[in-house]
Amino acid sequence: xxxxxxxxxxxxxxxxxxxxxxxxxxxxxxxxxxxxxxxxxxxxxxxxxxxxxxxxxxxxxxxxxxxxxxxxxxxxxxxxxxxxxxxxxxxxxxxxxxxxxxxxxxxxxxxxxxxxxxxxxxxxxxxxxxxxxxxxxxxxxxxxxxxxxxxxxxxxxxxxxxxxxxxxxxxxxxxxxxxxxxxxxxxxxxxxxxxxxxxxxxxxxxxxxxxxxxxxxxxxxxxxxxxxxxxxxxxxxxxxxxxxxxxxxxxxxxxxxxxxxxxxxxxxxxxxxxxxxxxxxxxxxxxxxxxxxxxxxxxxxxxxxxxxxxxxxxxxxxxxxxxxxxxxxxxxxxxxxxxxxxxxxxxxxxxxxxxxxxxxx
Amino acid sequence: xxxxxxxxxxxxxxxxxxxxxxxxxxxxxxxxxxxxxxxxxxxxxxxxxxxxxxxxxxxxxxxxxxxxxxxxxxxxxxxxxxxxxxxxxxxxxxxxxxxxxxxxxxxxxxxxxxxxxxxxxxxxxxxxxxxxxxxxxxxxxxxxxxxxxxxxxxxxxxxxxxxxxxxxxxxxxxxxxxxxxxxxxxxxxxxxxxxxxxxxxxxxxxxxxxxxxxxxxxxxxxxxxxxxxxxxxxxxxxxxxxxxxxxxxxxxxxxxx
Ligand SMILES: Cc1ncc(C[n+]2csc(CCOP(=O)(O)OP(=O)(O)O)c2C)c(N)n1
Numbered sequence: 001x002x003x004x005x006x007x008x009x010x011x012x013x014x015x016x017x018x019x020x021x022x023x024x025x026x027x028x029x030x031x032x033x034x035x036x037x038x039x040x041x042x043x044x045x046x047x048x049x050x051x052x053x054x055x056x057x058x059x060x061x062x063x064x065x066x067x068x069x070x071x072x073x074x075x076x077x078x079x080x081x082x083x084x085x086x087x088x089x090x091x092x093x094x095x096x097x098x099x100x101x102x103x104x105x106x107x108x109x110x111x112x113x114x115x116x117x118x119x120x121x122x123x124x125x126x127x128x129x130x131x132x133x134x135x136x137x138x139x140x141x142x143x144x145x146x147x148x149x150x151x152x153x154x155x156x157x158x159x160x161x162x163x164x165x166x167x168x169x170x171x172x173x174x175x176x177x178x179x180x181x182x183x184x185x186x187x188x189x190x191x192x193x194x195x196x197x198x199x200x201x202x203x204x205x206x207x208x209x210x211x212x213x214x215x216x217x218x219x220x221x222x223x224x225x226x227x228x229x230x231x232x233x234x235x236x237x238x239x240x241x242x243x244x245x246x247x248x249x250x251x252x253x254x255x256x257x258x259x260x261x262x263x264x265x266x267x268x269x270x271x272x273x274x275x276x277x278x279x280x281x282x283x284x285x286x287x288x289x290x291x292x293x294x295x296x297x298x299x300x301x302x303x304x305x306x307x308x309x310x311x312x313x314x315x316x317x318x319x320x321x322x323x324x325x326x327x328x329x330x331x332x333x334x335x336x337x338x339x340x341x342x343x344x345x346x347x348x349x350x351x352x353x354x355x356x357x358x359x360x361x
Numbered sequence: 362x363x364x365x366x367x368x369x370x371x372x373x374x375x376x377x378x379x380x381x382x383x384x385x386x387x388x389x390x391x392x393x394x395x396x397x398x399x400x401x402x403x404x405x406x407x408x409x410x411x412x413x414x415x416x417x418x419x420x421x422x423x424x425x426x427x428x429x430x431x432x433x434x435x436x437x438x439x440x441x442x443x444x445x446x447x448x449x450x451x452x453x454x455x456x457x458x459x460x461x462x463x464x465x466x467x468x469x470x471x472x473x474x475x476x477x478x479x480x481x482x483x484x485x486x487x488x489x490x491x492x493x494x495x496x497x498x499x500x501x502x503x504x505x506x507x508x509x510x511x512x513x514x515x516x517x518x519x520x521x522x523x524x525x526x527x528x529x530x531x532x533x534x535x536x537x538x539x540x541x542x543x544x545x546x547x548x549x550x551x552x553x554x555x556x557x558x559x560x561x562x563x564x565x566x567x568x569x570x571x572x573x574x575x576x577x578x579x580x581x582x583x584x585x586x587x588x589x590x591x592x593x594x595x596x597x598x599x600x601x602x603x604x605x606x607x608x609x610x611x612x613x614x615x616x617x618x
Contacts, residue, residue: 023457052456056449057482064446064479068453071440072420076453094443193458205438205454207418207461216432218423218441 002183009149009176010035010107016153018045021188023074024052026065028084031117032173033107036079049190059084063091070100071217073196073204075157079105082123083114092166093132097219101160105169107176110342118342119173121264124319127170128293135231137238138168139245140292142263146180154185163241170292174265174344247290248299256285258358259303261324262313263289270313272347277354284354300327309333309358313350316340333358385411387436396596398586399427401553402495403434405563409570410437419462420454422447426468427501445476448483451490462570464491469510470500473535480535487544487578491569494581497588498607505591509533512610532610536583540617546578547618550611552585554600585611
């Protein structure tokens with residue numbers, strides 16, 4: 001029988017890192033994700049799997065430690081919230097430029113600035129559109145349950161190593177802090193140094209072998225024609241990821257007349273909202289992006305042929321809604337609804353918004 | 362290669378091998394200005410790595426600064442770090458590969474301005490790494506701006522009337538600062554503008570790699586160097602200026618260990 005645990009999202013993610021055979025976690029405390037580092041320190045993963053855990057002096061240091069470990073072909077992860085992710089942005093750009101696989105987690109709180117420690121979804125632009133400098137993309141996974149907080153650690157690393165690119169979990173304070181049932185992943189062995197050499201020895205810095213060319217990890221190309229070619233290479237990789245890895249979930253979409261597009265906590269809240277709408281005779285479906293980049297553009301385009309209007313529900317002033325509008329391209333009305341700054345919308349508020357913004361307008 | 366055993370007479374005799382370049386350096390033109398100390402410092406680190414037989418187990422970290430392209434000259438596995446973050450990158454490597462030899466190679470702006478926090482904390486944790494800190498008192502790469510180590514009254518492109526210590530503070534003696542930290546096992550200040558000093562610096566680098574290998578803590582080597590372009594001097598004049606101005610402020614010798 002499977003072991004079912006009752007855990008916080010942050011704790012499930014932390015436990016999953018140990019079970020996924022991660023080699024190193026580097027972090028710095030910030031609410032609402034401090035449980036990740038606390039849980040790991042308490043578990044002493046070096047005794048369980050040999051995994052290294054270190055509280056760094058800053059988020060800057062933590063993400064650069066990830067850079068160093070990832071450049072050695074090891075599985076390295078860091079987690080933070082908005083203010084810390086802003087500090088990590090420089091190194092995230094370096095990591096993308098140098099094509100290093102790693103996992104970065106943002107348990108989002110309300111901003112801007114120091115903002116609030118209450119949950120929000122206002123770091124969508126930062127995660128999906130850049131945050132750091134240059135033409136790069138992150139594979140962005142959006143968990144909507146404690147189960148997905150646990151499962152996306154393995155998925156994130158698999159994608160990161162498959163494409164040699166950083167993966168990002170864009171969670172939020174609701175999913176990070178709430179307790180739910182979770183089935184934890186089975187324990188994977190950490191790769192041995194010999195396995196790392198066999199799998200990643202063609203690029204990772206493991207020490208220059210006598211009969212092999214040496215490996216250099218850098219994001220620098222002073223000659224613009226070389227940088228341009230490198231950027232083309234990245235863009236080809238991003239096109240491949242878009243083709244293969246776009247993930248989403250459809251809920252009650254088959255006969256829906258209206259659609260909610262929502263991820264993370266807002267997708268959970270919207271599930272109750274569409275039940276309320278049904279009681280009032282309105283058929284509303286939900287399209288939940290699981291990957292925010294690549295974005296489920298085609299799936300939304302398909303739905304736009306079927307429904308009369310789309311509501312993007314997110315705890316922000318309207319960020320993901322821009323990508324929904326780009327996908328829909330004016331075919332049907334697309335509106336935004338969301339509380340923000342640390343406030344969480346209720347199912348009733350979301351249901352009312354469907355009527356006010358789409359039906360009775 | 363040790364050169365001290367060869368007499369001047371032998372050197373000028375045809376057929377005598379007076380100098381053999383290390384295999385750990387790539388045989389190519391360097392991007393450094395003629396007269397700059399970076400090239401000698403690179404060679405010394407690589408000679409030590411070759412002589413210790415650790416090429417296969419060494420990972421070097423290039424900074425942001427003139428030596429950003431160190432990996433184009435050092436023939437070992439290397440990583441290029443963001444400006445100032447090399448000690449954090451080194452920490453990440455060392456935590457997943459505790460038995461590899463890891464060194465950072467950093468300038469004064471990289472190590473003692475933007476990267477001060479990473480430097481101090483890697484030192485304080487006693488990471489078993491080697492830090493090679495090339496102090497030329499200026500930002501060479503970006504065209505000669507004020508550095509944390511710029512001497513009082515020294516002219517740079519951002520202190521054109523000389524460093525005003527009332528406005529910008531005194532030069533930061535970060536080497537003396539890190540010597541206070543228990544995690545740091547060996548701290549020394551060396552120079553490479555004269556043959557005798559080059560030999561001493563090499564000995565210090567070897568000692569540093571041994572200390573890190575034995576996991577005794579962090580080994581920190583400052584190399585006081587010139588920047589003839591940034592200082593707007595001929596190479597020979599810059600070396601004299603270094604002797605007369607830098608060394609009284611940054612005295613050579615072991616500080617700890
Ligand atoms: C975040 C960031 N800020 C600024 C720069 C620009 N920059 C490149 S090199 C450098 C100064 C390096 O000086 P130093 O560390 O003293 O090394 P040197 O060039 O003298 O060897 C600066 C400011 C950068 N690349 N990244």
